[in-house]
Amino acid sequence: MQRTSIILGVVLAIFAPSLHAAELSPEQITATWKAGQTLPKTIFDTHQLPSARPSNNDTGINVLIDLNRECRFVWLWDYQGQFARNGFRIASTQATLDTILGDNSLARVRVQTDCGEPFAWWTPQEFNVVIVQAGNPQHQQFLPEEIETLKQFVENGGGLVVITAVPQTEEIANTWSFNTLLATFGAKALPRSYQTESGRVAVLQLGEGWTTLREGSERGVLRAQREYGKGRVLLLEHESVLCAPNISRDQHTSETRQAERETLERQAELIHWAALGKEPVGGPVLPQTRWGGGGIYPDQELVLPGLVAYYAKNQIPELIQVVKEDIPEAYKLLYAWLPSNEPDEPMMFVLSAGAGGGWAVNIRLPREVGIISDDRYGIIEIFAHEQAHTMRGPTNAQGGYGARPAHDLSGEAHAGWFQGKARAYYFERDRERSNRNCNSVLNDMDRFMAYDFAEHYGNGGDNFGWTKLWWVWQKLDDKYGSTWYPRWYWVRATRWAEQPNHQQTWDETIEDMSIAVGEDLFPFFRSIGTTLGKDRFAEAEFRGGRMALPIAEIEIAPGGNVNLDPIGDYTQPL
Numbered sequence: 001m002q003r004t005s006i007i008l009g010v011v012l013a014i015f016a017p018s019l020h021a022a023e024l025s026p027e028q029i030t031a032t033w034k035a036g037q038t039l040p041k042t043i044f045d046t047h048q049l050p051s052a053r054p055s056n057n058d059t060g061i062n063v064l065i066d067l068n069r070e071c072r073f074v075w076l077w078d079y080q081g082q083f084a085r086n087g088f089r090i091a092s093t094q095a096t097l098d099t100i101l102g103d104n105s106l107a108r109v110r111v112q113t114d115c116g117e118p119f120a121w122w123t124p125q126e127f128n129v130v131i132v133q134a135g136n137p138q139h140q141q142f143l144p145e146e147i148e149t150l151k152q153f154v155e156n157g158g159g160l161v162v163i164t165a166v167p168q169t170e171e172i173a174n175t176w177s178f179n180t181l182l183a184t185f186g187a188k189a190l191p192r193s194y195q196t197e198s199g200r201v202a203v204l205q206l207g208e209g210w211t212t213l214r215e216g217s218e219r220g221v222l223r224a225q226r227e228y229g230k231g232r233v234l235l236l237e238h239e240s241v242l243c244a245p246n247i248s249r250d251q252h253t254s255e256t257r258q259a260e261r262e263t264l265e266r267q268a269e270l271i272h273w274a275a276l277g278k279e280p281v282g283g284p285v286l287p288q289t290r291w292g293g294g295g296i297y298p299d300q301e302l303v304l305p306g307l308v309a310y311y312a313k314n315q316i317p318e319l320i321q322v323v324k325e326d327i328p329e330a331y332k333l334l335y336a337w338l339p340s341n342e343p344d345e346p347m348m349f350v351l352s353a354g355a356g357g358g359w360a361v362n363i364r365l366p367r368e369v370g371i372i373s374d375d376r377y378g379i380i381e382i383f384a385h386e387q388a389h390t391m392r393g394p395t396n397a398q399g400g401y402g403a404r405p406a407h408d409l410s411g412e413a414h415a416g417w418f419q420g421k422a423r424a425y426y427f428e429r430d431r432e433r434s435n436r437n438c439n440s441v442l443n444d445m446d447r448f449m450a451y452d453f454a455e456h457y458g459n460g461g462d463n464f465g466w467t468k469l470w471w472v473w474q475k476l477d478d479k480y481g482s483t484w485y486p487r488w489y490w491v492r493a494t495r496w497a498e499q500p501n502h503q504q505t506w507d508e509t510i511e512d513m514s515i516a517v518g519e520d521l522f523p524f525f526r527s528i529g530t531t532l533g534k535d536r537f538a539e540a541e542f543r544g545g546r547m548a549l550p551i552a553e554i555e556i557a558p559g560g561n562v563n564l565d566p567i568g569d570y571t572q573p574l
């Protein structure tokens with residue numbers, strides 16, 4: 001692999017000696033990030049953060065959202081816009097808070113250049129308010145140095161907003177680092193909960209200096225505030241106190257709009273109160289998420305073949321080991337199943353806190369994959385899914401790709417298919433069933449037959465469409481073996497080499513599939529409810545020759561188990 005030789009064995013320091021120059025040429029910038037290195041902070045002498053201007057109602061109040069304990073999409077991508085509407089300057093961080101708020105702080109962010117948006121070191125601005133989530137006792141914990149940094153931050157005038165959580169047992173209440181943080185300010189979350197309109201929330205035990213803002217009917221304190229040194233601390237029972245649910249525009253009602261207005265008014269009041277201990281910092285705008293894992297990324301890194309993993313220094317050691325041992329193997333496995341051009345730069349792999357999925361940023365370089373998982377199973381399968389999004393299959397003789405298929409070349413169906421194979425490869429419990437349990441679509445035959453790919457599968461598909469397509473691919477795996485899929489991609493790249501920007505119809509896509517398997521798949525697709533322009537594709541011309549295509553005999557019945565066989569020569573007929 002070309003990119004393996006570039007970064008294998010590289011040991012990165014925060015500042016590589018060769019990168020101290022205040023100005024780097026575009027060639028130097030490109031070479032640096034393609035080597036998997038983070039650019040030095042001196043890059044900010046000539047380049048800026050890729051973010052929007054402050055809003056017209058800019059308050060100058062800088063707010064930092066801590067995602068180190070629990071990285072969730074709503075906090076990454078949805079809630080931040082609500083704070084911006086109130087004029088607050090928002091940034092989120094997956095690094096530990098001492099690296100952002102402490103002395104000699106340093107943050108990894110993306111920077112805007114003419115040759116991509118590489119990662120660079122940045123000296124964080126001061127913040128007026130920090131919003132902290134309790135997270136989960138099983139996930140990343142507050143480090144002693146973080147707690148000390150937060151204490152000093154508040155003593156010096158900063159505002160700390162804490163969204164509390166319920167410790168499930170007395171033992172957890174006494175050992176959880178979250179309660180160690182609260183104890184610094186004279187508070188504790190008790191191992192009992194109270195039912196509110198937002199769900200069950202923590203009941204608090206408070207020392208002197210606190211003012212109660214909300215109590216439960218049993219006189220358990222749910223929300224409270226206090227001054228501490230020059231700063232302020234605010235304990236909130238739920239994120240809904242600050243943020244409104246994410247509701248699509250067409251689903252809003254007058255009631256939901258009114259509720260959102262009330263929530264944002266309360267948010268403005270609470271954040272302004274928390275910020276009263278320090279003059280608004282203002283300054284340049286803060287790094288934004290850009291539909292990735294930023295603005296501020298984890299500060300630690302691990303360099304592997306084809307991969308640079310970012311993780312926070314309080315990440316669970318067992319999960320780091322998964323990245324070291326399993327991910328390089330899974331990477332090789334994916335390319336063995338679907339030979340593809342490997343990029344000449346490493347994948348930037350963000351190991352986040354919590355559970356719940358991942359993301360992929362492929363439209364900006366360097367590419368970025370995020371994994372939010374707390375176990376080996378989740379990390380491997382989410383990585384496989386996101387990596388498959390970047391894999392376009394075999395190229396034609398000219399090294400290029402053909403037309404875009406009707407199902408979306410590297411979309412969700414494609415990524416989910418290889419996610420299912422990786423899951424079955426690593427976890428035996430998933431081998432004795434169809435890929436992604438795609439046979440489930442047969443449980444509702446009326447819906448199965450009514451779902452017409454040509455009519456309903458548009459703009460990347462939907463859950464039912466992906467699952468039905470996985471069932472189709474499973475049936476083809478059963479009949480033709482594992483080589484048919486890369487052969488299909490190679491046939492398309494070859495057949496449509498002169499029209500790489502063409503968007504295929506379903507007829508054209510199924511023609512390529514038929515040539516790949518050597519049999520006519522049109523009757524099969526028609527039998528499962530697909531509207532097509534012809535009944536038969538009995539003969540095809542391919543690579544200067546003609547080939548007869550007998551009708552493929554495929555029964556509408558459950559598919560077999562996940563096919564993990566190695567592929568053969570996809571350039572030869574099956």
